[in-house]
Amino acid sequence: MQKITIQNLDKYVGKEVKISGWLTNKRSGKGIEFLIVRDGSGFVQCIADENEIDAKVFNLAKSLSQESSFELKGTVVKDEKQIGGFEIHVKDIKLIGESVSFPITNKPHGVEFLMDNRHLWLRSKRQWAIMRVRNRLIFAIHNFFQKEEFVQMDAPFFTGNAVEGTTTLFATDFYDDKAYLSQSGQLYGEAMAMAMGKIYTFGPTFRAEKSKTRRHLSEFWMIEPEMAFFDNDMNMDLIESFIKYIVKDVKENCKAEFEILERDTSIFDLIIKDKFPRLTYDQAAKILIGEEKVNGKTTIETLENDFLEVLKNIEENQKEIESAENQIKAGVKKGQKNYLQNKIDTIKNNIKELDEKKKVIPQWIESAKHFKYGSDLGGSDETVLTRMFDLPVMVYNWPHEIKAFYMKRDKENPHLAKGVDVLAPEGYGEVVGGGERETNEELLIGKINEHQLPMKAFEWYLDLRRYGSVPHAGFGLGLERMVAWICKLKHIRETIPFPRMYGRLFP
């Protein structure tokens, strides 16, 4: 008999197989037990029928608790009703490890409780699906760059200098010298691109910002390609084909995962097919304040519509609660009452979210109306701007004052820098930031002084401009933000096995 994994069940229909795994859930009827088993590769329902197996085995099946581990023998049967499309009729079970009172049940839990139990939470179906999508994204990213003849190289984690002086860094001790954990591998990426042509780094990045928001982590993974002989237009073309490629790959290879996550993947088809809108910063600013329309509508009109929609939804939800409460008052069976109570709770949660929107949309409108030309796009501005499109939006040609010191100045418009930000749709905000790099040594020295950075630490970087300097460009993709958007998650903390964020160092 062959030992197999759940993801390969389709090749063994009608055959007897052996799997090892854990029990995630159990349902029972008279003389029958439905065991939901996971083995890391997938989930499958196994049926233990009292009439078909040894009494000892049946009793063992009956007594199995959540997350106990065992080896199971049985016959693979096709069943369209099941998530994977198959089930196993049990012949024999051997217990390996008991599990008493597993803390994470198949019922809702709060965020704090789940985060405290992250080491166990990872076993749940939803987390399994997210981690599989993350894995596939990483695979697709490597495939894309390798296919495009990029060389993967690694930047150091310990650095002696801050790339962008403003951000807070984690300070550590490096043989009695002060060192920082890297917040970007980009400067080293530029040096490596001058050696290898096209390179990409893929590693962890550390930011000590005391940010407690749904899109921040203190430790996250970043992909940073850097290309010699590239200008910003070529850079934007590359970013667009890169995103199209990884979205297509993950859509085709993670169907079961998206089903578990209840992620509507139809938006991916647009992304794969249509050209991304490219807006200059000037255009973006005009759209924001309502001077320029998108598809015949201004941002203000769109948001005001959204706001009315929210009010309408809240009203409808409240009516539904009222009618459910009246039914309960009138007297119903226990099962019906539970069902209604459950429904009320769900609607109440909905209303909480809608109330949040009700509070926040007027603030967005105000913030958009009063957007000042020359300032950076705030979180709400990004949401407002992307609300106008179904695709990722590329914003380029930024006022140079608000961009990093190494950003290439536009010859024709010296107040602009040739940077590009990619804003993901559905409110996910900036997933990519990049641009063409300054090659003019004098301008660069001026910028380093302007930002009050220690010139000595940048001597090696300036060398890149002294010996065969060429136009070059690159970008950085935040892996976790990408995963959050692709899976449509509420919070970035679910996108990485063990998130490190302000106030969270364990488990």
Place this chain on the structure above:
RNA sequence: UCUCCCUUAGCUCAGUUGGUUAGAGCACCUGACUGUUAAUCAGGGUGUCCAAGGUUCAAGUCCUUGAGGGAGAGCCA
């Protein structure tokens, strides 16, 4: 660092205008039911109401301070 919100059973939450014995569902145990999809049904008990102080005849409920968490701003991928 700032603003707003939350903290009640192992978990998720309800608790009205301050009122006398603090509630529900789930989890857990027992039983019923041959195919369940968070299975269902009957029964079984559980509390430092986050902490400290204050107002009051009376505080889970009101006030002050603190702790932890959440959402947002700033900053950012």
